[in-house]
Every structure is written in C-alpha cells, then in structure tokens.
Amino acid sequence: MRFTxxxxxxxxxxxxxxxxxxxxxxxxxxxxxxxxxxxxxxxLTLDVEAPDEPAAHRDVHEMCDKLLANPVIEAYEADIRPG
Amino acid sequence: MRFTxxxxxxxxxxxxxxxxxxxxxxxxxxxxxxxxxxxxxxxLTLDVEAPDEPAAHRDVHEMCDKLLANPVIEAYEADIRPG
Known part of the structure; x- marks a missing residue:
C-alpha cells in the first residue's frame, strides 16, 4: 500500500x-x-510503500527519530494517510 | 487582535x-x-497583530508574496486563525 x-x-x-x-x-x-x-x-512530504497503516506509522516515526528530526532541539508532527 | x-x-x-x-x-x-x-x-509560524481577520489574511499573503515564498519555484499555503 502507498501512503503519504x-x-x-x-x-x-x-x-x-x-x-x-x-x-x-x-x-x-x-x-x-x-x-x-x-x-x-x-x-517534509514522503511517499512511502508499506504493507499496512500501522507499519507505515512505525516506519515514519522511526525515520523521524533516526534522521529527520533532532529530538534534542526539535519536535515533529507526522500526518500519515493512504494514497 | 492577535492571529497565528x-x-x-x-x-x-x-x-x-x-x-x-x-x-x-x-x-x-x-x-x-x-x-x-x-x-x-x-x-513558518507567525504571530501577527491585525485589526481584523481580513486584514490579517491580506498582510500574511502580502508577506508570502514579497518575502516568504518565491512564486517562480515555490507554492505556499497559509492557515490563519485568531489566537
């Protein structure tokens, strides 16, 4: 499935x-x-392929924690939808 | 009035x-x-003081057109709310 x-x-x-x-x-x-x-x-806008919605959420939050945001000084909000 | x-x-x-x-x-x-x-x-998050909501909208769109976005290569969306 494709998610944005x-x-x-x-x-x-x-x-x-x-x-x-x-x-x-x-x-x-x-x-x-x-x-x-x-x-x-x-x-940031990401197109993500994942088997289901929970997997997409898990992946995106992991990307944020590992690369996209610096948790020491930054906070993020992620909105993840099919399509 | 104050707008965000x-x-x-x-x-x-x-x-x-x-x-x-x-x-x-x-x-x-x-x-x-x-x-x-x-x-x-x-x-971008802006705190803006304006006499009323239409004035706040006008100001913010003018800021985008003049400084915050480059209309040749960028598109913007502005969400303006009291408070």
Whole structure:
C-alpha cells in the first residue's frame, strides 16, 4: 500500500530560532510592523510503500527519530494517510 | 487582535528538489527501502497583530508574496486563525 506522510519539524519553544529572528527583522523592515514572532521549521512530504497503516506509522516515526528530526532541539508532527 | 499564521512553502511539483533527493538517499541507506519520494519545504509560524481577520489574511499573503515564498519555484499555503 502507498501512503503519504506530511511531517512538520519545528524547533522546541525554548530553543532560540536565529532564522526566525532574521525573517522577523526582514518583515519589520518591509513595513510589516504587526508581526510579533516568527518560527521557521521544515515540512517534509514522503511517499512511502508499506504493507499496512500501522507499519507505515512505525516506519515514519522511526525515520523521524533516526534522521529527520533532532529530538534534542526539535519536535515533529507526522500526518500519515493512504494514497 | 492577535492571529497565528501557519505557512507551508513547498517547491512546485515540476521543480527538482536536491534536498529531498539527499534525504531520500539517506533514508535508503538507513534501510528504509519503502520510501519512494521525498520533498522538503519550509514551515513558518507567525504571530501577527491585525485589526481584523481580513486584514490579517491580506498582510500574511502580502508577506508570502514579497518575502516568504518565491512564486517562480515555490507554492505556499497559509492557515490563519485568531489566537
């Protein structure tokens, strides 16, 4: 079976986000004064072949733990659907 | 009023994604043979102050068009909610 996983990886709230701060500064200098905070993370879309849905979930979470997210400073959310 | 915008910026499907290909190769070498395709994009979370919801939508789309996404090669989706 084919699954699509959408994985969102963000820095944990306590971790400083220099890229987010740079974007915030750029938005302010463009005149967007209403922006108070910016956090920048990754969004990954994976096409995964797995025998069933539990196997797809297990695989994707293992990929996140081993490669896609750094559990020390990042948190991830994975949305896995057939198709 | 305070709004939270979650903006997802991905390369358009026709655009080659070297970062995604690198992640795909790494996943294969870790033994995740079921992965067929990987695309890597950005996820931005913004706290925005705006007088009302239409103004927040207008501001966020303008930020995307001017700075956060490159319309030539990227497509974005913005989800904007009060709070």
């Amino acid at each position: 996983a959408r994985i969102q990886v963000m820095l944990k709230p306590a971790v400083n986000d220099p890229q987010g701060n740079a974007v915030l500064g750029s938005l302010h200098s463009l005149g967007f004064d209403g922006v108070r905070d910016v956090r920048v993370g990754k969004m | 915008a979650r903006i997802q910026v991905m390369l358009k499907p026709a655009v080659n994604d070297p970062q995604g290909n690198a992640v795909l190769g790494s996943l294969h070498s870790l033994g995740f043979d079921g992965v067929r395709d990987v695309r890597v994009g950005k996820m």
